[in-house]
Amino acid sequence: MIMPDSTLLNFDSNIIQVKNLVKKFGHFTANDNLTFHVEKGEIFGFLGANGAGKTTAIRQLCGLLAPTSGQATVAGIDIFKNPEKVKERIGYMSQRFSLYDDLTVWENLRFYGGIYGLSNKIIKDRADYFINKLGMGKSRNTLLRDIPLGWKQKLAFSAALLHHPNIVFMDEPTGGVDPVTRRQFWEMIYQTAEEGITIFVTTHYMDEAEYCNRISIMVDGRIVALDTPKALVKKLKARNINEVFIMLARKE
Amino acid sequence: MKAFIQFLKKEFYHIFRDPRSLMILFAMPLVQLLLFGTVIKTEINDAEIAIWDKSRDISTQKLTNKILSSGYFKLAKIIQSEPEIDTEFRKGKIKLIIVFDYNFDKRLTNEGKASVQIIADASDPNNATILVNYVESIINDFLRVKNDMNIGLQPQMRMFYNEEMKSVYMFVPGLMAIILMLISAMMTSISLTKESELGSMEILLVSPLRPAQIILGKVLPYALLAFLDAIVIIRMGKNIFGVPIIGSRLLLFLETLFFIITALSLGIFISTITNSQLVAMMISAVALILPTILLSGFIFPIDNMPWILQFLSNIVPAKWFLIAIKNIMLKGLGLVVIWKETLVLLIMTVVLLVASIRRFKIRLE
Known part of the structure; x- marks a missing residue:
């Protein structure tokens, strides 16, 4: 395993702390002894081929799936003991954006604020903040089906941030989006991270992996590499992350 | 909440x-x-029928009146010959034809039995069955009245809970x-x-x-x-x-x-x-x-x-x-x-x- 020496350094600032996490489905081991941590405000890239076990890991961290063994805390909460509590502290955004086409921009935000139990006042203030920030003031009462894809994606991200989560899990958030919009979207991610919100992101785009503070690469249910993109490129004497990924995935 | x-x-x-x-x-x-x-609807109102009365006597007249006054049937055509049966059915409007045989009243009075034929257009089988049943029950009723309680057994049918079906x-x-x-x-x-x-x-x-x-x-x-x-x-x-x-x-x-x-x-x-x-x-x-x-x-x-x-x-x-x-x-x-x-x-x-x-x-x- 390619790891920096200081893997488990600062416990207090670690927003995600995972030790020997195992998830088995019958005889199949989907996650084999995962150990890693994510620091507060970090953009953490979670890479791996399809079927490597990324989704399984994320689902456990989100409290959707009970782990088989190990230890893990998310935002200071033990996911073994209190998976429901974890849900209040995290945001989630998936590839499919998951906003409702037959609801307006404002209704979508109000809905997502509402299911997190925010008060009407807070929902309104925060929704206004995001709508203005995205320059969507005029589209506030437009049905989502009439909104361009790039805006939908940013809006989905805003919806995931509405309840001020400590961490946002993003499962391939830029799937099917053009390069310019992707670029803009990553600027939004950076801004969010600067505000102290941790970003846990999976992606298939290797240029996006380079935007992350640190990345982990999963192969067959195990983490085979975890470091900053630069360090990984250097260690494996590769030209870029794309090469790193291919080298690691092939080797296994 | x-x-x-x-x-x-x-x-x-x-x-x-x-x-x-x-x-x-x-x-x-x-x-x-x-x-x-x-x-x-499964009940019948004003179904168009034809009648071929070979006998033309008092009994067939009474029975025809009884059938027509039931409200279920409407006389659309009086026919006189065999081929007409086919022609009328082919036109499609008439759903049922009643044929009274010769000497209906005489045979009924003397022999206690007479022939009446009910022909239905069974291209719509459900409807045909219902029509035939209706006519049958009217004829039976007619016979009962005619025989004036001579028959010991008299079924009195009532459709409970949905009397009019x-x-x-x-x-x-x-x-x-x-x-x-x-x-x-x-x-x-x-x-x-x-x-x-x-x-x-x-x-x-x-x-x-x-x-x-x-x-x-x-x-x-x-x-x-x-x-x-x-x-x-x-x-x-x-x-x-x-x-x-x-x-x-x-x-x-x-x-x-x-x-x-x-x-x-x-x-x-x-x-x-x-x-x-x-x-x-x-x-x-x-x-x-x-x-x-x-x-x-x-x-x-x-x-x-x-x-x-x-x-x-x-x-x-x-x-x-x-x-x-x-x-x-x-x-x-x-x-x-x-x-x-x-x-x-x-x-x-x-x-x-x-x-x-x-x-x-x-x-x-």
Whole structure:
């Protein structure tokens, strides 16, 4: 395993702390002894081929799936003991954006604020903040089906941030989006991270992996590499992350 | 709780902004009720018949008058020859032809028997059977009067609970079963699979809403609207078509609610089998709606079915629901009589919900 020496350094600032996490489905081991941590405000890239076990890991961290063994805390909460509590502290955004086409921009935000139990006042203030920030003031009462894809994606991200989560899990958030919009979207991610919100992101785009503070690469249910993109490129004497990924995935 | 109300609100937006949902929820029950109630009838009014009277005597005259004054038949043509029978049927308007044989009155008086032939156009077999039965019963009645109680055995038929054999009495409960099935099972299964198909189910599951809240939030609006539809159908049935509600209204509503819950659990169960709206719709249509129409006893009597279909009809919830609400509405019976049907629905609901929870858990893992 390619790891920096200081893997488990600062416990207090670690927003995600995972030790020997195992998830088995019958005889199949989907996650084999995962150990890693994510620091507060970090953009953490979670890479791996399809079927490597990324989704399984994320689902456990989100409290959707009970782990088989190990230890893990998310935002200071033990996911073994209190998976429901974890849900209040995290945001989630998936590839499919998951906003409702037959609801307006404002209704979508109000809905997502509402299911997190925010008060009407807070929902309104925060929704206004995001709508203005995205320059969507005029589209506030437009049905989502009439909104361009790039805006939908940013809006989905805003919806995931509405309840001020400590961490946002993003499962391939830029799937099917053009390069310019992707670029803009990553600027939004950076801004969010600067505000102290941790970003846990999976992606298939290797240029996006380079935007992350640190990345982990999963192969067959195990983490085979975890470091900053630069360090990984250097260690494996590769030209870029794309090469790193291919080298690691092939080797296994 | 607040989160749950927000969820319900969203669900109502979905329903009220979808023209197709609105059609099924509000237009369809009305249109179907009016269609079933007025157009499709199993009773006969003014069916056009022809008569070939070879005898032309007092008895045939009396019998003809009796038949025509019954209100069921209208004399459209008097025919005189054999070939005309064929010609008239081919024209299609005349559904039944009565032929009195020669010397009808003489033979009837002297020998105590005479020949009358009833020929029906059986290209519509149901209708033909009904017409023939009507004529037969009128002729029998005529003979009884004529023989003036000479026959010891006199069947006096009365159709209890639906004296006039009004088909609308059957259609109102049957229609309720279909509409409730459509809304509570089909529409909820589609609405639930839609969330999975769009990927929003993931987001909902990651939110602090519990899975049970999500499911309840999805099905509750449909339950409410289905119940509303049921009330509209019952009221329209009573006010427009005069379908009585002899028994307890409370019991009728409770039984309806019960059936809605059974249908909802069917809808939930279907949504645990598939993630595709289209598949959910197909399963609902073939596995739920068709049996509700064909095997529930709504249109075809269960007693006349082959044993295998009779056996199958037991797993159709609508069968039990129909028995129960007909007993309440038309006979005025109480829970003492319909507890068995209610229990069957209850057992179905529990089995479906347990199966759904299991499947739901498997899918999460």
